Amino acid sequence: MSPALRYALTFAVMLAATAGIAALSDWPLYRHHPADMAQVKLSFSHGSDRKAGCRPATAEELAKLPPNMRRPVVCPRDRPSVRIEADLDGRPLLRAEIRAGGIAGDGPARLYRKFSVPAGPHVLDLRLSDTGRAEGFDYTGRMEVALAPAQNFVVDFRPAEGGFVAR
Amino acid sequence: MIGPRSVLRRAFDAVDRGLDRTLGPSLNPMDRLGALGFFFYWIVAVSGIYLFIPFDTGVHGAYASVERITHAQWYAGGVMRSLHRYASDAMVAAMLLHMAREWAHDRYRGVRWFSWLTGVPVLWLLYVSGITGYWLVWDKLAQYVAIASSELLDWLGVFGEPVARNFLAPDALSDRFFTLLVFMHIAVPLFLLFAMWIHLQRISRPKVNPPRALAAATLAAMLAVSLWRPALSQGPADLTTVPSEVGLDWFYLLLYPLIDLWSHGWIWGLLAAFTVMLLAMPWLPPFRRARAAEVTLAQCNGCGRCVDDCPYNAVTLVPRRDGRPFSHEAQVDPGLCAACGICMGACPTSTPFRRSSALATGIDLPERSLTWLRERVLAVTGGTKSGSGVLAFACSHAADTGALVSAGAGVVQLPCVAMMPPSLIDFVLSRELAAGVLVVGCAESGCHHRLGVAWMRERIAGARDPYLRARVPRERLATVWAGPSDAGRVIAAHDELKARLAGLAVAAPARRAVS
Structure with a gap:
């Protein structure tokens, strides 16, 4: 076989290999989310109220402290868990109690959850407790949304803006 | 038993051989x-x-x-x-x-x-x-x-x-x-x-x-x-x-x-x-670690051929320690040595012609020594001058040589074909232990020990030290580089060599009659 023919065949082999590689670089298509569905994403990073765990110091506790450190209220370092509930169209979507982050449990509680929901009008009810209370909630919100197919509807929690906010 | 590794090995080998034939080994x-x-x-x-x-x-x-x-x-x-x-x-x-x-x-x-x-x-x-x-x-x-x-x-x-x-x-x-x-x-x-x-x-x-x-x-x-x-x-x-x-x-x-x-x-x-x-x-069983090559200082002059040929950087030259008048000596790092034997094949002192029963060479494999190799050759060929068949030196990673044995050839298996010093071919043919020698190595594009095929080709062609001596009749020597899927090519090369040897046998008496 002549060298020219061998070079031509080498080019042909590498061309076929590269064409195969190029084809697989973006084909076949992958559908990871149904076309008629939307997505609701609930996410927040929120430090719950540390004051909720505060209690009056006992006389024994105060007696053990130097006079200049005798504070009448003892506040633990760790934060209470954040309790959240979400209903979509009256049906439970999420019930979760999220522990405060950090080794000592003194960081913010973090949530990142996503839900695939049918496109169309929905009512989203949200409730959150960040004070460690056993009953009731500190924040509530209701959102009425019409979700388009493939829409990504994000709900965050920002106490400074009044609680639950759509982003 | 044919396992997934064996299937994959044959598949790779089949693709390799196809590309070797189409593009040539260098462009594969x-x-x-x-x-x-x-x-x-x-x-x-x-x-x-x-x-x-x-x-x-x-x-x-x-x-x-x-x-x-x-x-x-x-x-x-x-x-x-x-x-x-x-x-x-x-x-x-x-x-x-x-x-x-x-x-x-x-x-x-x-x-x-x-x-x-x-x-x-x-x-x-x-x-x-x-x-x-x-x-x-x-x-x-x-x-x-x-x-x-x-x-x-x-x-x-x-x-x-x-x-x-x-x-x-x-x-x-x-x-x-x-x-x-x-x-x-x-x-x-x-x-x-x-x-x-x-x-x-x-x-x-x-x-x-x-x-x-x-x-x-x-x-x-x-x-x-x-x-x-x-x-x-x-x-x-x-x-x-x-x-x-x-x-x-x-x-x-x-x-x-x-x-x-x-x-x-x-x-x-x-x-x-x-x-x-x-x-x-790498550490899962089965373990198959052969003992590393060893240097015999009395035979080593520090020429460095083993260093040049080792595919794994396992042999180095270090300053001489035994007082002999050479500047360096070879030293093997056992942790790097694959016991392929290429160093032994490269050593100029690896010659089977010596008369001593235990052949001494500058660098040798403890489990596959030059002495073992010569004895193996003598055992396979019968050790007499009447050798009229073909002796094959075959790499154990190359094509299966079962068909060669069936065809009547003697086969000596080596960890790598370049473990064979070229003088061994001379030894076999000059002592008439066999009529012809067939060298069976890995495929050119699939040498198990990376450089064994290249070194053996160059030694036979006289392009790399130690050379195959000029006196060795090339018509009695054949090489075939064949992977696991190429057993057919090995037997074909054997048959071709046998036919050539038969022609030489007919021609030799005729020449004698003329002279």
């Missing part, structure tokens, strides 16, 4: 996978530098700048972008094939553990390099990959804030975070290059550059495909929507559909288990 890309991997790396590096110059590293300008590069300058920037992607993908393909081929040919354990082990970080660094690159285009695929990757990383719980929160909404993603991704896409490939360099440290004469003709053909093919099917974006990222359908790069993103199907814990478990398995493979 399957034999140059490592070198091609380096070549693809350089294509990616050069095209990446070109693309980085006009690239906008801010999240709001990234997509538009990539589109400008791709379309406004399709003949340069567009081609560079395609080269960048396709060479990256080709690097993954070359790496996975290289890994599978080395496993199939059992070239990953023993002294080769280092190359295998250091190849594992190369694997993951390449994946991280490629995946971070897909984020930067900031199209719908980038959005999908970025969010899926972040969610996977967040499962580890090592980041204070969930990384995925950076992709919650358009206003959540900052230029600063995006610039960090750009930095990662530059830094990780540099670590990759460093890991590739370490990967080569324990082998001599590593092939880091493909032959020019193969490199030119590869680059030309990539340019042609880049012009014919340029790499394109998949529409701008939009965090208010879910990119429902994406064109995945199946070389880098093969696992991403699993991320959607399995929990993140299972994905990490799978990756960890796969990595541990890869790292442990």
Whole structure:
């Protein structure tokens, strides 16, 4: 076989290999989310109220402290868990109690959850407790949304803006 | 029993032999996978530098700048972008094939553990390099990959804030975070290059550059495909929507559909288990570690031929210690020695002609010594002058020689065909222990001990020391380089040699009658 023919065949082999590689670089298509569905994403990073765990110091506790450190209220370092509930169209979507982050449990509680929901009008009810209370909630919100197919509807929690906010 | 390794080995061998026949061994890309991997790396590096110059590293300008590069300058920037992607993908393909081929040919354990082990970080660094690159285009695929990757990383719980929160909404993603991704896409490939360099440290004469003709053909093919099917974006990222359908790069993103199907814990478990398995493979049974070569100082003059020929950098020259009038002596590092015997074949003192019963050579294998080799030859041939058949010296990693034995040939199996000193061929033919010698080595593009076939060819051709002496009748010698799927070629070479020898036997009495 002549060298020219061998070079031509080498080019042909590498061309076929590269064409195969190029084809697989973006084909076949992958559908990871149904076309008629939307997505609701609930996410927040929120430090719950540390004051909720505060209690009056006992006389024994105060007696053990130097006079200049005798504070009448003892506040633990760790934060209470954040309790959240979400209903979509009256049906439970999420019930979760999220522990405060950090080794000592003194960081913010973090949530990142996503839900695939049918496109169309929905009512989203949200409730959150960040004070460690056993009953009731500190924040509530209701959102009425019409979700388009493939829409990504994000709900965050920002106490400074009044609680639950759509982003 | 035929296991998956045997099947894969035969499959690779069949492809190799087909490419050897079509392109020739020197242009066979399957034999140059490592070198091609380096070549693809350089294509990616050069095209990446070109693309980085006009690239906008801010999240709001990234997509538009990539589109400008791709379309406004399709003949340069567009081609560079395609080269960048396709060479990256080709690097993954070359790496996975290289890994599978080395496993199939059992070239990953023993002294080769280092190359295998250091190849594992190369694997993951390449994946991280490629995946971070897909984020930067900031199209719908980038959005999908970025969010899926972040969610996977967040499962580890090592980041204070969930990384995925950076992709919650358009206003959540900052230029600063995006610039960090750009930095990662530059830094990780540099670590990759460093890991590739370490990967080569324990082998001599590593092939880091493909032959020019193969490199030119590869680059030309990539340019042609880049012009014919340029790499394109998949529409701008939009965090208010879910990119429902994406064109995945199946070389880098093969696992991403699993991320959607399995929990993140299972994905990490799978990756960890796969990595541990890869790292442990060189030490899994069965263990087949032969004893390392040993130097006999009384016979070693420090000529360095064994050092030149060792494929594993296991032999070095060190200052002489025994007071003899030579400047150096050979020293074997047992941790690096594969006991292939190539050093013994290269030693000028390895001659079977000596009369002593225990042959002494400068460097020898304890379990397959030169003495053993001569005795094996004598045992197979009967040790008499009446040898009229063919004696085959066969590499134990080459084609099966069972058919040769059936055909009446004597066979001496060697760990590597280059373990045979050329003087052994002279010994067999000059003592008329056999009428002809057949050398059966691995296929040229699949030498188990990397350089054995090349060295043996050069020794026979008189191009490498120690040479096969000129007095050896070449018409009584045949060579065949054959992989596991090439047993037919071995028997064909044997039959051809037998026919030639028969012709010589007829011609010799005729010549005697004339004289």
